Amino acid sequence: xxxxxxxxxxxxxxxxxxxxxxxxxxxxxxxxxxxxxxxxxxxxxxxxxxxxxxxxxxxxxxxxxxxxxxxxxxxxxxxxxxxxxxxxxxxxxxxxxxxxxxxxxxxxxxxxxxxxxxxxxxxxxxxxxxxxxxxxxxxxxxxxxxxxxxxxxxxxxxxxxxxxxxxxxxxxxxxxxxxxxxxxxxxxxxxxxxxxxxxxxxxxxxxxxxxxxxxxxxxxxxxxxxxxxxxxxxxxxxxxxxxxxxxxxxxxxxxxxxxxxxxxxxxxxxxxxxxxxxxxxxxxxxxxxxxxxxxxxxxxxxxxxxxxxxxxxxxxxxxxxxxxxxxxxxxxxxxxxxxxxxxxxxxxxxxxxxxxxxxxxxxxxxxxxxxxxxxxxxxxxxxxxxxxxxxxxxxxxxxxxxxxxxxxxxxxxxxxxxxxxxxxxxxxxxxxxxxxxxxxxxxxxxxxxxxxxxxxxxxxxxxxxxxxxxxxxxx
Ligand SMILES: [Zn+2]
Numbered sequence: 001x002x003x004x005x006x007x008x009x010x011x012x013x014x015x016x017x018x019x020x021x022x023x024x025x026x027x028x029x030x031x032x033x034x035x036x037x038x039x040x041x042x043x044x045x046x047x048x049x050x051x052x053x054x055x056x057x058x059x060x061x062x063x064x065x066x067x068x069x070x071x072x073x074x075x076x077x078x079x080x081x082x083x084x085x086x087x088x089x090x091x092x093x094x095x096x097x098x099x100x101x102x103x104x105x106x107x108x109x110x111x112x113x114x115x116x117x118x119x120x121x122x123x124x125x126x127x128x129x130x131x132x133x134x135x136x137x138x139x140x141x142x143x144x145x146x147x148x149x150x151x152x153x154x155x156x157x158x159x160x161x162x163x164x165x166x167x168x169x170x171x172x173x174x175x176x177x178x179x180x181x182x183x184x185x186x187x188x189x190x191x192x193x194x195x196x197x198x199x200x201x202x203x204x205x206x207x208x209x210x211x212x213x214x215x216x217x218x219x220x221x222x223x224x225x226x227x228x229x230x231x232x233x234x235x236x237x238x239x240x241x242x243x244x245x246x247x248x249x250x251x252x253x254x255x256x257x258x259x260x261x262x263x264x265x266x267x268x269x270x271x272x273x274x275x276x277x278x279x280x281x282x283x284x285x286x287x288x289x290x291x292x293x294x295x296x297x298x299x300x301x302x303x304x305x306x307x308x309x310x311x312x313x314x315x316x317x318x319x320x321x322x323x324x325x326x327x328x329x330x331x332x333x334x335x336x337x338x339x340x341x342x343x344x345x346x347x348x349x350x351x352x353x354x355x356x357x358x359x360x361x362x363x364x365x366x367x368x369x370x371x372x373x374x375x376x377x378x379x380x381x382x383x384x385x386x387x388x389x390x391x392x393x394x395x396x397x398x399x400x401x402x403x404x405x406x407x408x409x410x411x412x413x414x415x416x417x418x419x420x421x422x423x424x425x426x427x428x429x430x431x432x433x434x435x436x437x438x439x440x441x442x443x444x445x446x447x448x449x450x451x452x453x454x455x456x457x458x459x460x461x462x463x464x465x466x467x468x469x470x471x472x473x474x475x
Contacts, residue, residue: 028255028256028257029205029253029256029257030201030205030253030256032086032142032198032201032202032205034085034086034142034143035142035143035144035147035150035151035194035195035198036147036150036151037143037146037147037150038150039143039146039149039150041088041090041091041143042090043109043146044088044091044109044110044140044143044145044146045090045091045092045109045110045111046110047108047109047110047145047146048108048109048110048111048112049110049112051108051109051112052108052112055108055112055114056096059098059100059114059289060098060099060100060284060289061096061097061098061099062096062097062098062099062117063099064097064276064277064280066273066276067097067117067120067273067276067277068095068096068097070269070273071095071096071097071115071120071133072094072095074095074126074129074130074133075093075094075095075113075133075137076093076095077130077210077211078130078133078134078137078206078207078210079093079137080210081206081207081208081209081210081211081260082137082141082206082209083202083205083206083209086141086142086202087141088141088143090110091110091111091140091141092110092111092112093111093112093113093137093140094111094112094113095113095114095115095133096112096113096114096115097114097115097116097117097120098114098115098116098117099117099280099283099284100116100117100118100283100284100285100286100289101116101117101118101121101282101283101284101285102116102118102234102235102285102286103116103118103119103122103224103227103234103235103236104116104118104119104234104235104236104286105119105132105133105136105236106136106236106239107136107137107139107140108140108145109140109143109145109146110140111140113133113136113137113140115129115132115133117277117280117283118283119132119236120273120274120277121274121277121278122223122224122227123220123223123270124219124223125216125219125267125270126212126266126267126269126270127207127212127213127216127217127219128216128217128219128220128223129220129270130207130210130212130216131203131207131212131214131216131217131218131219131220132217132220132236134203134204134206134207134210134212134217135199135200135203135217135240136199137203137206138198138199138200138201138202138203138206139191139195139199141202142195142198142199142202144191144195144198144199147195148191148192148195151192191239191240191241193241193243193244194243196240196241196242196243196246197243197246197249199240200217200243200246200249200250200253201249201250201253203217203250204217204250204253204254204257205253205257207259208254208257208258208259208260209260210260211259211260211261212259213254213259214250214253214254214257214259215250215251215254217250218246218247218250218251218254221237221242221246221247222247224236224237225237235286307344307345307351308344308351308353308358308359308360308362308363309359309360310359311353311355311356311357311358311359311360312356312359313356313357313358313359313361313364313426313427314355314356314357315427316356317354317355317356317357317364317365318340318354318355318356319456319459320338320340320341320354320459320460320462320463321338321339321340321341322338323338323339324336324337324338324339324466324470325337325338325339327343327350327352329350332473332474332475333369333471333472333473333474334470334471334472335369335467335470335471335472336466336467336470337352337367337467338352338354338463340354340355341353341354341366341367342354342355342358344358349368349369349370349371350368350369350370351363351366351367351368352366352367352368352369353365353366353367354366359426361395361426362395362426363451364424364426364427364431364451364452364453365451365452365453365456365460366450366451366452367448367449367450367451367464367467368447368448368449368451369446369447369448369449370446370447371440371444371445371446371447372386372444372445372447373444373445374386374439374443374444374445377443379414379415379416379437379438379439379445380405380416382437382439382445383405383416383418383435383437383445384405386435386437386445386447387401387418387420387435390420390435390449391420395425398422398423398424398425399420399421399422399431399433400420400421400422401418401419401420402419402420402421403418403419404418405417405418406418408436409438410436410437410438410446410448410468410471411438411471411472411473413438413439413473414438414439415436415437415438416436416437416438417434417435417436417437418434418435419432419433419434419435420432420433420435421433421454424453427453429453429454429455430453430454430455431451431452431453431454432451432452432453432454432457433449433450433451434449434450434464435447435448435449435450436448436468438473440473440475441475442475446473448467448468448471450464450467
């Protein structure tokens with residue numbers, strides 16, 4: 001009898017203890033609510049699938065079965081640890097290693113994830129590497145890509161851009177130049193602070209569920225910062241901006257989490273993979289990859305970084321065709337250009353020029369569109385900065401501003417226009433350069449620069465006006 005009572009008491013005590021412990025844990029950890037999203041699960045999946053096809057065509061996926069399997073195993077362990085309310089059984093999570101030295105990783109809507117070799121090599125522990133992956137998984141599970149599009153009221157037909165851009169953001173090169181540099185920065189390289197906090201918190205919870213110390217996620221942000229050497233922040237940090245006190249937020253969350261299985265670390269396996277990677281030939285940077293793609297793919301785009309380098313300047317240049325064609329870059333921009341102008345994408349701009357008017361010193365006839373980071377939020381100030389920079393640029397010092405800034409519109413928004421003139425060393429003739437600028441929603445400056453010899457300006461004005469009028473921006 002006594003024995004029975006004793007047993008019962010123990011059980012009761014344990015039950016009471018369990019009842020006490022469970023609510024404590026449940027109340028302690030931050031509750032996350034799925035952000036509003038007007039898109040279907042299938043939209044996330046399609047976006048991710050389309051973009052991953054593009055990524056895999058253009059990025060060097062590491063061909064090393066052991067390293068890949070290792071990353072896949074960790075990825076699967078983390079996927080299994082996603083809280084059930086954020087599991088989407090339709091999502092297909094898969095994990096690849098990109099053979100690039102930059103410290104970066106990204107996940108596409110619906111599941112495909114890419115971890116750069118540089119990220120694995122930078123991490124100090126398996127937990128730190130898993131931390132980056134858990135953070136990325138949290139963005140995917142919370143459907144932040146389409147949620148952000150919902151918030152910005154993007155029509156569904158623009159959604160295709162997200163995927164392309166996420167791909168483009170990391171690949172550079174010809175497509176990358178257009179989609180990545182133009183499109184991505186304009187569209188959504190950055191998750192909002194709100195989503196960053198969510199991904200940090202859910203990332204920490206996933207870590208704990210998977211048996212990792214969630215504080216390793218916080219540590220990884222420090223590790224990445226240190227590797228940047230105080231110069232340019234690694235790509236990964238700029239697309240996942242610190243919502244403020246990130247390190248503290250994650251560590252606070254970690255205190256309320258119980259690490260499944262005690263959180264022992266698998267250091268040996270991690271070190272083995274790091275050693276293995278260090279014995280492989282040095283990985284290229286994304287910039288090198290993009291440059292080599294430009295060179296290798298060529299298609300008449302010439303050698304070296306300048307895609308126009310193959311061009312030969314001629315004194316006889318065909319007039320702009322009266323027929324136009326539509327140029328698009330993702331869904332970020334659409335505009336008409338004369339159909340006898342070739343296009344040359346570079347890292348942050350696209351040049352348009354007829355045969356005989358382009359070469360390694362730029363263009364003598366044609367136009368250029370592009371985007372640049374604005375130091376000022378004020379459009380006029382940002383425009384002045386850009387124009388001054390343009391005139392000081394290599395090979396442009398013959399240009400002088402010969403008109404005041406005038407207000408106009410571009411793509412339905414406020415814009416500024418001005419004119420520069422000077423004697424072109426390429427043609428030995430007076431040249432007219434028209435500059436029109438406007439602001440993108442992320443604060444960057446979008447510019448159109450139109451170039452022609454003064455004596456031919458009347459033939460070019462019509463083409464430029466058409467081009468400017470036709471510009472549609474979706475940023
Ligand atoms: Zn993030």
